[in-house]
Amino acid sequence: MDALSANEAKTHFGDMLLKAQRAPVQINKNGKPVAVVISAEEYENIEALKLRLLQSRAIQANADIEAGNLVDGDSFFDELEAGHHD
Numbered sequence: 001m002d003a004l005s006a007n008e009a010k011t012h013f014g015d016m017l018l019k020a021q022r023a024p025v026q027i028n029k030n031g032k033p034v035a036v037v038i039s040a041e042e043y044e045n046i047e048a049l050k051l052r053l054l055q056s057r058a059i060q061a062n063a064d065i066e067a068g069n070l071v072d073g074d075s076f077f078d079e080l081e082a083g084h085h086d
Contacts, residue, residue, distance in 0.1 A: 001026050006034070 002019055003026040009016050019025050020037040027035040038046075064070070 001036075003028055003033075005029070009037075 001024050004012070004016060006027055006029040009025075009027050016025055016037060021039045024042070025037045026033050027037065
């Protein structure tokens with residue numbers, strides 16, 4: 001992934017936009033990554049993937065409910081807080 005400083009991104013904004021059409025461009029400030037510029041098409045693809053994942057989880061949750069595969073809420077949140085989840 002190409003990386004630019006925030007100043008370079010500002011100075012070469014048009015070039016950065018062209019590069020972002022081909023691949024993500026990382027923007028660094030004070031040597032640390034602060035943003036990634038991606039094409040609108042790539043953003044839409046990511047959002048579509050997130051929606052499909054959410055839909056898949058909802059379908060699985062409904063199947064679990066119908067099958068009686070339920071988890072006690074307190075136990076679930078206790079495990080989540082402890083960093084353990086099946």
